[in-house]
Amino acid sequence: MISCTLTDGVQIATVQASRIDAEVAIEFKDKMRDETSDGPERIILDLSQVEFVDSSGLGAIVAAMKQLGVGRKLDLCGLTQSVDNVFRLTRMDTVFRLYPSIDTALAAPAA
């Protein structure tokens, strides 16, 4: 469901499922915990393959961010239109940094 690579000291976690919804929210959280329990300060979650996120999925992404612990950051990239809408409606776009692509996310200056 999630594959990870390391680029320039940043962990890129690519979600390979098209939906983060009630059916897979727990699996997503667990996999994110496994992939990010150790590792760089900055993780970029690539959502470019994700077409649908509901409130369960949103909660799972928030949980994944909290799981990182103090001093580590979860940024998001590649949000599709409908996923972007969910983040904006809930104001979660004020909580996470959202980038159009991996390249723009990597090019952004450190917080």
Added chain:
Amino acid sequence: MHALRCDDRGNAPPDTRRVSFKATTADAREQVCDIRDMLGFLGVDAQSLSSIELVLAEVINNVVEHAYAGDTAGTIDLNCELDQTHLHIHLRDQGKPFPSLELPDGQRPDVDCALYDLPEGGFGWFLIRKLTTSVTYQRVGDTNALHLLFDLPLQAAPPQSDVPAQTCLDR
């Protein structure tokens, strides 16, 4: 599936679809996708489809998780009625009623707080209320009956919330 047909006076009867399915997250996902595809085929615009899909997922998940509290033997009945300007969705289940027989008011959870205080839940009813024209509930005997109305095409939901936010416990 068939497109809307007009009678001699140019009036199209509504397209309807009725389904019954088990209260599992897998069935929920399948039905949400099927209904979205059907509505798309019948000509509902992409932006409305996106909102409808999200609301359907939220209300059905709510039945699975709360009304049936994970009892996957429960049955959910869904009836969709689409005409030129409205989509009606009727959802019925035999699960637990809403507390006080009332729908949650769906205030937007406050996210302007410390990261570790961020809510992970509570967004569902905010999204449902935001993206529907109306949502109403009745308890009839041992049945929950939810009615969702969408005026089509749906207005684009503005990014600014006009619902006051609940406050977080701590900042």
